[in-house]
Amino acid sequence: QEQLVESGGGLVQAGGSLRVSCDSSGITSDLAAIGWYRQAPGIEREFVAAITSRGTISYGDSVKGRFTIARDNAKNTVFLQMGSLKPEDTANYYCGATPSPLIPNWTRQTYYTDWGQGTQVTVSS
Numbered sequence: 001q002e003q004l005v006e007s008g009g010g011l012v013q014a015g016g017s018l019r020v021s022c023d024s025s026g027i028t029s030d031l032a033a034i035g036w037y038r039q040a041p042g043i044e045r046e047f048v049a050a051i052t053s054r055g056t057i058s059y060g061d062s063v064k065g066r067f068t069i070a071r072d073n074a075k076n077t078v079f080l081q082m083g084s085l086k087p088e089d090t091a092n093y094y095c096g097a098t099p100s101p102l103i104p105n106w107t108r109q110t111y112y113t114d115w116g117q118g119t120q121v122t123v124s125s
Contacts (some may be wrong), residue, residue, distance in 0.1 A: 007117030022095030025076040029099035038091035090119040
């Protein structure tokens with residue numbers, strides 16, 4: 001299975017910022033989209049943000065206005081810049097990728113076929 005690698009997680013105080021990265025260098029297919037999801041213990045995985053190969057972007061309601069997704073094609077990396085962090089943002093953050101042609105529900109978790117191991121983000125109050 002091709003691999004994504006997340007990095008950049010850590011501990012940050014509420015109100016602070018953090019940037020996590022998703023390296024897709026291990027995937028040889030052309031990717032249609034990369035998405036960020038997060039999961040806290042006992043809670044279903046939640047959509048955070050996603051970006052298509054053409055630069056179309058979508059955000060989950062809980063992070064709109066606070067998080068920014070961007071891609072560096074030269075580095076095969078997608079970044080998630082997180083600001084105004086809250087304790088409820090604490091979760092393991094995963095990135096997913098897919099080579100499949102774009103579909104209307106392209107932010108749905110089931111659309112993504114390759115996943116990384118996640119990076120933990122902890123926001124202290």
